[in-house]
Amino acid sequence: MKKELLIMKSFLEDTHKHGGNGSPTTITTQLFQTFIANTRDLAYQVEDIIDEFAYHIHGYRSSTKLWRAFHFPRYMWARHSIAQKLGMVNVMIQSISDSMKRYYPSENYQGASSLLPMDAKLVNNISESSLFFSENSLVGIDAAKGKLFGWLLSPEPQRIVVSVVGMGGSGKSTLSANIFKSQSVRRHFESYAWVTISKSYVIEDVFRSLIKEFYKEAETQIPAELYSLSYRELVEKLVEYLQSKRYIVVLDDVWSIGLWREICIALPDGICGSRVMITTRSMNVASFSYGIGSRKHEIELLKEDEAWVLFCNKAFSGSLEQCRAQNLESIARKLVERCQGLPLAIASLGSMMSAKKLESEWKKVYNTLNWELNNNLELKVVRSILLLSFNDLTYSLKRCFLYCSLFPVNYRMKRKRLVRMWIAQRFVEPIRGMKAEEVADSYLNELVYRNMLQVILWNPFGRPKVFKMHDVIREIALSMSKTERFCDVYNDGDDDDDAETTEDYGTRHLCIRRKIRSGSLRTRNLHSLLVCSSSKQIIELPPSLNFLRALDLEHSAITKLPDSIVTLFNLKYLNLSKTQVKKLPKDFNKLINLETLNTKHSKIEELPPGMSKLQKLRYLITFRSNNGHDSNWNYVLGTRVSSKIWTLKDLQVMDCFIAEAELIKNLGNMTQLTRISLVKVRREHGCDLCDSLNKVRRLRFLSLTSIHEEEPLEIDDLIATASIEKLFLAGKLERVPSWFNTLQNLTYLGLRGSQLQENAILSIKTLPKLVWLSFYNAYMGTKLCFGQGFENLKTLDIVQMQHLTQVVIEDGAMIGLEKLYIRACRGLESVPEGIEKLINLQELHLTHVSDQLVERIRGEGSIDRSRVKHIPAIKHYYRTDNGSFYVSLSS
Structure with missing residues (x-):
């Protein structure tokens, strides 16, 4: 049956290559589209049957002999039921094959495949x-x-x-x-x-x-x-x-x-x-x-005022008076906003609306824009041009792209979240020596390069971090997803009248935007469930999620997971970040296929016993912060784990846990780790911690926070540092670690509370890839001097240096610096000497600094104004009894 599934997927991929995507975009006949839809549904059924079989096999084989003997009849009945389902699938496969031969001879299929899409x-x-x-x-x-x-x-x-x-x-x-x-x-x-x-x-x-x-x-x-x-x-x-x-x-x-x-x-x-x-x-x-x-x-999309002019040119022949006379300006601007600056959509929509004179007609178009894009001949050009980009994607890329339409309009999709969800759904698999994560990253980049996803936030190292899908593209993608029963959104919009078009009738991936009406959803075949409700209304999970692979509840108002969640045998991805959930069910270790657990910023303080049984776990993200300011030493809160988590051989991300002696000693057993974050590290952990970290050769991110400000971090014996790209050390350092200058791949360095008596700059200024550098109460001296070096540094953050009175930037230092932050350094009475040499500096941010420093650069004629006039953006942040404010000092 797995071989038959591969054949069906190959057929679907082949039809996708020729534009047969379930929408009327080619001259292939409606009959052929029916064959495609039937084959797709069968492929879905086969996937579910395979998953169901794996569930029963595991349950039987992992049980005791007594349990197996007692439940043997039920096990055999389950196998019989699956055999019956497979028999029905075989009959349906033969039926589709016979129908194609009868109604659609091979020469017709070949002809349809070779014709140029309309x-x-x-x-x-x-x-x-x-x-x-x-x-x-x-x-x-x-x-x-x-x-x-x-x-x-x-x-x-x-x-x-x-x-x-x-x-x-x-x-x-x-x-x-x-x-x-x-x-x-x-x-x-x-x-x-x-x-x-x-x-x-x-x-x-x-x-x-x-x-x-x-x-x-x-x-x-x-x-x-x-x-x-x-x-x-x-x-x-x-x-x-x-x-x-x-x-x-x-x-x-x-x-x-x-x-x-x-x-x-x-x-x-x-x-x-x-x-x-x-x-x-x-x-x-x-x-x-x-x-x-x-x-x-x-090409940049049109600004709001430009988009409005183009729309008026098309809809009102350039006459705003005509628009106002018909009382249409408000609804017209809403329509333009939906186009998000895309000229073709604006012009086409404007031309279509030029023939509509009544406000009710305009409102109808606004409320049914998805339908209009897919059915109105006057907007066909928009759909056709955008679909051409879609049809050029590979089958795997198409599935990844359509999956993005699950998220609401203008939703900020984070890279890591998308990557892990794609992997959970098997859209992405390792190929030619590349990990699944690397393949998924390449898919994201490809969608960006093809302008099908927009990057709205880059990290400081030039890597895309947050994406969005253009509203018009999303409407078309969601329409295609619904046609293929691939993705759907429950009650997406503000009008209750559209609920009937968004309910689920066998879709694989579902996003819930509102409270579910009891019995309104058929969820048995769901593989993904996202809750993206913006309200604080508590949403209960629907029953019968037997085939669920991804459950994403981020930012929802859920307070307690149902105990039945532990029966979701196929669950690979669970996101509880930013929820009010306080604990996981006691039998959580039954989720043996779980790969990602994200409880970031939830209320979960401790993981349940038995986590070591989740041997497929790859990402364990438990980062929490308290409600105080980041100046509080215990701003970052770790999560406690009692089971032998170090037996998880596939674990790659461990963020962030309370350091305990047994955990520290055994960290080195998890050789696949690429990210480690530990809090409440004690001085006596130093020797064991270094021994363990020296065994983790793939480590790219390391964050260590001591139990309190005066507790030293004993990390002098760390030697396996070549792979580290991001390093954050919060704790007293009695000396600059000797291995600092070996961090040849380091891009990010944050030192907090180091209280160094010696200048650490000498040890790090030659690091070739350093892009982001933060000193937070890291140096006890009065003068901080940046000599030649830091060739690739883009961002420098100097915070809470209580004794600092002078910052000097020498010739040739930090020539590429773009952003400089100086925060809570009250002893500084002037901007850094040599700041005028930083010709690439774009932003200077001054937070809670001395009045003298501010006055020396405020306005033309001030003492140091000439030294900062080349900086486009200068902002001063300050606090009064009435709150926090900022003022621009740029002009």
């Missing part, structure tokens, strides 16, 4: 029509036009490639066409060609299109033998024609770097100053190394 043709036509857009379609492009004109008309003699990248519908083609048609470009270049590239291009056809464009623009007769020329003859004709000319070529909607590798041979790189423009949705294509001088422009 949407692809539509998109190509739209791309070509960009050359004829009216000026009222062009809003917010002046700055981009100026930059691109500068690049295209620059005096460099070599051929230069200029890439314009953005998500589907963002206006790449419109902007490029406006520039391509301009008189400035026409006067500057001798030959011109615009070619739209299809995903399934044939390079010879691209060459022929280029030749026709060049000859047409030159008003020259197109060679009669053009369609009989071979690849080599086409290349020779292009090279011969362009060799001595200054030409401009626009390659519109390029999908892969492979096109450039094939076409560049036909575009001479002479000394005439020729240019090639590439528009693409892929950051990989835009970032490719095309040669000296090549440049990339990333």
Whole structure:
């Protein structure tokens, strides 16, 4: 049956490659779509049967002989039931196969697979029509036009490639066409060609299109033998024609770097100053190394005021008075907001709404925008262009992408959360020596590079941390997910009338936004359940979650887990972060397939006995903080664990636990650990702690906090430091550890309460990868001097240095610094000496510093104003009896 499941998945993947995704986006027949849907449902059933069989087998084999003897009849009945289900599945597989042969002969399937999707043709036509857009379609492009004109008309003699990248519908083609048609470009270049590239291009056809464009623009007769020329003859004709000319070529909607590798041979790189423009949705294509001088422009979505102007141009012919006269401004602005600055969506929606005069009609469209996007012919272009990006994804990437539509509109999706949920659902598996986590990271990057997910927060080290899905893309993705019974959202929206469209009828992955009505959901086949309710209303978990693999209750108002949760044999991912749950069920160790347990910022203070039985556990995240300020030494609270957790051989993340002698001694048994966070570390732990950590060779993150401020951290004997990328030490250090200068991969260093008498800077200034550095009451001296070094440092945080009166930045030090924070350093009466040398400094944040320091840089003419005038953002944070405030000192 597993082999049959692989065959079914291969079939589904093949149909996805040809656009057969359950939506009317191709010319494949409705009958064939039915075959796809039936096969998908069967694949779902087979997955569930396999999971059910594994559950019964484990329960029987892991029990005592007496239990097995007593329950043998029930076990045999379960096996009989599963055999019956498999028999029914085999019958259904044969039935589908016979139906395909009867109604859809193989030659029809082959024909359908090879035909070009109608949407692809539509998109190509739209791309070509960009050359004829009216000026009222062009809003917010002046700055981009100026930059691109500068690049295209620059005096460099070599051929230069200029890439314009953005998500589907963002206006790449419109902007490029406006520039391509301009008189400035026409006067500057001798030959011109615009070619739209299809995903399934044939390079010879691209060459022929280029030749026709060049000859047409030159008003020259197109060679009669053009369609009989071979690849080599086409290349020779292009090279011969362009060799001595200054030409401009626009390659519109390029999908892969492979096109450039094939076409560049036909575009001479002479000394005439020729240019090639590439528009693409892929950051990989835009970032490719095309040669000296090549440049990339990333399209930005329209700002609120620009989006409003474009919408008014389309909906009201530019007349705001007409909008106000019809009492439509309020609802119109809401519609524009839903488009989130995407020009194609704004223009298409505006054109559609131009024919609607009644406020009730506008409100109906707003409340049913999801339906409109999927069914209204006037918005078909939006769906078609965005679906083209989706259809270009691999089958695995499609599932990962659709899964993101579970989260609410504008939801901030964290990287680690997505990665772990994808792994729990088996969307991502190890390949070619890469861990599943690494594969998932590459999938996320690919979705970002394709502009299908937006990065809204990067960590200080340049890695994407938080993502969001554009609202219009999410609506289309969620619609497809519902069609495939893949994802659904229960009661997503503000109107109770839409509840009937969001209830679950056999979906695999479900997000609950509101309180569940008793008996309203069929949840037996659920594999994921997310609760994303913004209210404090307590949501009870539905019954019958037998096949659940991921349960995410983050930020929900749940206070107690039902005891029945321990029966969820397939559960791999459990997220209780930011909930009010105080303890886990006593039989929690029955969840033997659990891989991720996240209780971060919950009320759980201790893990139950028997955690050592969860041998598949990989991520154990128990970080908590108290309600006080971070100046409190015990701001971070650890979780206590009583069982022999060190027997978990697959554990990778252990964050964060109370240090106890037995745990410390046995840490080294968990050789797969990449992240360790311990609090309440004592001086006497030092020897055993170092011995254990020296055995953990894959450690990338280490955080150690002593039991109180005056308790030294004895870590001089730590030697296995080469792999550490992030290090946080909170506790007294009697000396700078000798191994500091061996941290060649360190990107983040935080020292708190170190109370060092010697300057630690000498030991760390040469660390090549250090990006973020924090000194929090770490140095007892009066002068902190930064000499040459810290070449890659981007952020420096100096906090609560009670004795500090002077900071000096020497020539060549921290040349790349972008952010400087000085907090609660009352002894400092002036900004650091040499701050004027930090030419890349973008932000200076001053929190609870002396009045003298502030007055020396406040306003023109102040003593030190000239030393900080190059810094774009300077902010002063202070506290009074009325609260906390900040003021800008930038101007």
